[in-house]
Amino acid sequence: MGKFKTGFEPTRAKNEMRHVEVEIDFTPNALASILYRQGETVILACVTKESRLPGWFPRDSTKGWVHAEYSLLPGSTDSRFRRERRGAKGRTQEIERLIARSLRAAVDLEALGPIALNVDCDVLNADGGTRCASITAGNIALRLAVRRLIAKGICLPKDLRPTFEQQKDASWVTPKLSDIEATNHENAVIPHDLAAISVGLIDHEVWLDLDYLLDSNADVDMNVIKTADGKYVEIQGTGEEATFSGDELLALLGSADGGLDALFDAQKLILEGIE
Numbered sequence: 279m280g281k282f283k284t285g286f287e288p289t290r291a292k293n294e295m296r297h298v299e300v301e302i303d304f305t306p307n308a309l310a311s312i313l314y315r316q317g318e319t320v321i322l323a324c325v326t327k328e329s330r331l332p333g334w335f336p337r338d339s340t341k342g343w344v345h346a347e348y349s350l351l352p353g354s355t356d357s358r359f360r361r362e363r364r365g366a367k368g369r370t371q372e373i374e375r376l377i378a379r380s381l382r383a384a385v386d387l388e389a390l391g392p393i394a395l396n397v398d399c400d401v402l403n404a405d406g407g408t409r410c411a412s413i414t415a416g417n418i419a420l421r422l423a424v425r426r427l428i429a430k431g432i433c434l435p436k437d438l439r440p441t442f443e444q445q446k447d448a449s450w451v452t453p454k455l456s457d458i459e460a461t462n463h464e465n466a467v468i469p470h471d472l473a474a475i476s477v478g479l480i481d482h483e484v485w486l487d488l489d490y491l492l493d494s495n496a497d498v499d500m501n502v503i504k505t506a507d508g509k510y511v512e513i514q515g516t517g518e519e520a521t522f523s524g525d526e527l528l529a530l531l532g533s534a535d536g537g538l539d540a541l542f543d544a545q546k547l548i549l550e551g552i553e
Contacts, residue, residue: 288485288491288492292483292484292485292486292533293484293486293533293536294486294487295316295475295486295487295537295540296316296317296318296319296487296489297315297316297317298314298315298316298541298544299314299315300312300313300314300315300415300418300544300548301313302422302548302552304322305322305324308324308325308326309324309325309326309327309395309423309426309427310324310325310419310420310422310423310426311323311324311325311419312324312415312418312419312422314411314414314415314418316407316411316414316487317405317406317487317489318403318405318489319401319403319404319405319406319407319408319411319489320401320402320403321399321400321401321402321408321411321412321415322398322399322400322402322415323397323398323399323400323412323415323416323418323419324397324398324400324419325395325396325397325398325419325420325422325423326395326396326398327393327394327395327396327423327427327432328394328395328396330394331343331392331393331394332345332394335392338442339392340388340391340392340436341387341388341390341391341392342385342387342390342391342392342393342394342395343382343387343393343394343395344378344381344382344385344387344390344394344395344397344420345378345394345395345396345397346374346377346378346381346396346397346398346399346416347374347396347397347398347399348370348373348374348377348399348400348401348409348412349362349370349398349399349400349401350370350401350404350408351400351401351402353402354401354402354403354404355404373408373409373412376409376413376503376512376514377397377399377409377412377413377416378397379511379512380413380472380474380503380511380512381397381413381416381417381420381472383472383505383511384417384420384468384469384470384471384472384505384511385420385467385468386466386467386468386469388436389435389436389463389466389467390424390433390467391433391434391436391439393427393432393433395420395423397416397419397420399412399415399416404490405489405490406476406488406489406490406491406492406493407475407476407487407488407489407493409474409501410474410475410476410501410503411474413472413473413474413503414472414473414474414475414541414545417468417471417472417473417545418545418548418549420468421464421468421471421545421549422549422552424464424467424468425460425464425549425552425553426553428455428460428463428464428467429460429553431452431453431454431455433463433467434452434453434455434463435459435463435466438453438455440452469507470505470506470507470509471505471506471542471545471546472503472504472505472506472511473503473504473506473538473541473542473545474501474502474503474504474538475487475501475502475534475537475538475541476488476493476499476500476501476502477499477500477502477530477531477533477534477537478492478493478496478497478498478499478500478530479496479497479498479499479520479522479526479530480492480495480496480497481497482497482526484526484529484530484533485533486533486534486536486537487537496518496519497517497518497519497520497522498515498516498517498518498519498520498521498522498526498530499515499516499518500513500514500515500516500530500534501513501514501515502514502530502531502534502535502538504534504535504538506542513531515527515530
């Protein structure tokens with residue numbers, strides 16, 4: 279067993295993930311919302327639809343956009359985290375950009391159509407791995423939001439979308455997709471689920487899913503973001519207190535892959551049959 283700098287003894291095995299719980303529609307006003315717990319880290323992920331695309335999109339754009347915002351709430355840490363009233367900056371801004379580009383990597387923006395979605399990830403309680411938990415929670419909420427937009431006839435396959443003239447025609451009727459067509463279109467918009475997990479080295483031993491105490495004792499820590507078809511979106515690895523070898527890098531990725539596979543299985547079960 280690795281020797282912890284704090285003298286803390288872990289309560290789980292090195293390859294054991296924290297328990298994951300999800301509550302759907304925690305905030306009913308959002309298009310989709312997910313209260314996501316991974317151990318003691320708690321994320322509220324909400325998806326809302328904007329009234330229009332960002333101003334820098336062309337007026338006749340056929341593709342959509344996914345934006346993300348991230349925030350630590352004041353009571354989420356052991357000492358009060360001050361609200362960033364003038365917008366995200368520094369670490370928060372870097373995490374926002376990571377979440378947004380990760381979610382966009384899992385979405386076919388052309389299949390989404392000219393729709394702008396915001397994914398807000400608010401950390402209610404922080405115990406390590408908040409950016410990874412936000413990405414996983416954001417993906418679940420985003421898939422549910424897309425499913426609901428399809429059911430409402432707002433997100434349609436390209437060949438069924440109204441023309442500019444039809445949008446102004448009050449007699450135009452939104453096409454109704456069959457259950458199979460709706461599922462196929464959802465999978466066209468989000469072909470593969472997305473998840474993220476942290477791993478680390480403590481005294482040359484690989485640990486999965488770092489909470490705060492594990493992370494603070496890690497010589498090397500890494501965040502791994504991946505789609506369910508096995509494609510890496512981003513790998514962030516840092517030697518905090520030590521360097522690491524190629525073999526150790528492969529061991530870290532192997533551990534992360536096992537955790538990500540478990541998260542992909544969980545995502546399917548969580549949204550099975552949910553409308």
